[in-house]
Amino acid sequence: MPLRVLALDLERTLISDANSVAPRPGLVKFLAFCHDRFERVVLFTTVEEADAQSALDQLVDRGQVPAELLAPLKCVTWTGEYKDLGFIADAVPEDVLLVDDDGGWVRPGQRDQWVAIAPWDGGPDRELLRVQQVLLERLGVSPI
Numbered sequence: 001m002p003l004r005v006l007a008l009d010l011e012r013t014l015i016s017d018a019n020s021v022a023p024r025p026g027l028v029k030f031l032a033f034c035h036d037r038f039e040r041v042v043l044f045t046t047v048e049e050a051d052a053q054s055a056l057d058q059l060v061d062r063g064q065v066p067a068e069l070l071a072p073l074k075c076v077t078w079t080g081e082y083k084d085l086g087f088i089a090d091a092v093p094e095d096v097l098l099v100d101d102d103g104g105w106v107r108p109g110q111r112d113q114w115v116a117i118a119p120w121d122g123g124p125d126r127e128l129l130r131v132q133q134v135l136l137e138r139l140g141v142s143p144i
């Protein structure tokens with residue numbers, strides 16, 4: 001089954017947190033890469049949808065991320081103790097990769113779909129660049 005959908009965690013993965021909304025180093029290039037390589041990119045976060053949307057709006061308003069990279073990121077509606085990839089509409093879990101700093105949210109049985117990223121809370125960081133390489137490998141593209 002081809003990997004078509006990329007699910008991204010928000011806090012500590014793309015930004016610091018939904019209050020301070022600091023963009024992780026490399027965020028713009030990372031999002032552009034994700035949209036290039038996957039048919040669909042979604043946001044899979046524990047943050048309430050309105051607060052998540054407000055965080056994305058702040059990134060745009062501050063000129064930190066172009067709107068066209070964030071507008072397509074729809075929040076996955078979900079409940080329960082795991083970020084079950086089955087909540088993603090029009091996809092089966094095998095189609096999806098989840099980038100998340102917290103493996104505790106990964107549903108047992110879906111750990112093969114998880115791409116771990118170190119949690120970020122400010123400061124220099126190259127994790128988004130590293131994860132791009134991991135995603136390329138998962139997609140079967142050799143590193144350049």
Ligand SMILES: [Mg+2]
Pocket residue numbers: 009010011012013100101102
């Ligand atoms: Mg997180």
